[in-house]
Amino acid sequence: MAATLDGQLVVALSSRALFDFEEENQVFEAGDDHAYMALQQQRLDVPAKPGVAFSLARKLLAFNTPGSPQRVEVVVLSRNDPVSGMRVFRSAKALGLDIQRGVFTRGKNPWRYLKPLQAQLFLSANEEDVRSALSAGVPAARVFPQSARASAAHPDELRIAFDGDAVLFSDEAEQVFQREGLAAFQQHEFSRAQLPLGAGPFKPMLEALHRLQGAPRGEMRVRTALVTARSAPAHERALRTLMDWQVEVDEAMFLGGLAKGEFLREFEPDFFFDDQAGHIESASAHVPSGHVTAGVTNR
Template identity: 50%
Template structure:
């Protein structure tokens, strides 16, 4: 949570917030000038919600007259000129988003830290990798299904290793197999895992949750991990040591995650492995976290 403002600050790209696939296709096939002309010609055409729109709506609904708990900031590769359509759409959808950075084609990730963002969501994998390397929680919002932007509890699900936790345990699994992983985790059950890129974001969510009665909290979190007993103990003890609240923990022992995420009702799911993100993206917003051993190329591992 931004220590200066006391708010949870989310940076989001225009392509994650709105459906800009038609516009992006113009850019990909005809170039920047054609894209700019297209956006200006259509600047009065309201953009439809994108994959992360419902998530943003629910995040902003955490604010009330007494307290602004969440701020969403637009970080866009558009120019101010072409970004007018985006701001017109923000106004049409009545989203209280007032701060933005338009970078005219350059990567906007460098403004993540300047705005004090706790999380950066983008459709551009390279921007996400750069933000992660700079120490900010970040995820690539992949094309897929977006839940209707309704009311109700905000539900966020996380993978464990390389997302909430470091990838030290997953690295043992990748290099030496399940038996070695299980043995190592059992031996280290009492030692808290090092934090991963989303630890601070989960801490910020926990801080907001603490302001509400647990029976009527507008946020619910879940850990959805491929771990199973006996590797569960280190995870539980780690969260306890961090004083972090997690509402539901699913230890799936290698089972596919998508149906469990659907049963939880996740608004968004964060995972470091694309094999889990793909199936999930057809059911909810899904953010790929390109961090850790699962995302290293053979030459760099």
């Protein structure tokens, strides 16, 4: 009987999201993939340093407990060549990550493999790959390899923070803000407070985390946060939308345009997702961050 990923939370990470391959990537960006392959081959027995999504991967895998059905699968989906993929697998093993599956496409866009992998999240440093994944309906974000690494203060708690509009929710309200300004946005949301927002690209990811949270096993727990530039009275529609979805978040920050970085520093997420480059710039100095290249601000 064929193996199956049915019922699991499947997260696909590029090699640069999982490991710090920035030195090697400089060789690749110079246009010499053969030199890159040779360098990776020379370093096969040298474990790569953890990358920006390493803490996320480690904590997700910790939800799998011996003797019970596997709940989470982390796979590598990378533009790397197969030889470089060998170093990825060896590095994962050396650093204690139980990663068994990987697809390596040697420079070609790997997004087409997200569907057969049943991926519910894709993180990559390549913007083209992220946009393709989002267009295919897979929650995806462009990682910033130079982002701050996750705090080690919460070893038994997976912490994820999400922006609202164009991430958890549709960009319906953001379009009003971009077109007509803050006052029109506030009035638009106040008058529609009872009407749930449409789903954004990361609603399925929040729902998957909610399922993990609702069925704890072992020591690992989930803590989520909504971190949004909304403020009262626009806060109510966001909260009522979550209530309509029957999905909870543990913390909600309605910041009214304040920079998000210092608030995220205090929450200490393993990853933060936002659709606006300015918010990612503020956040990435403090926490691992990913740019969701969706919605009106990214067209």
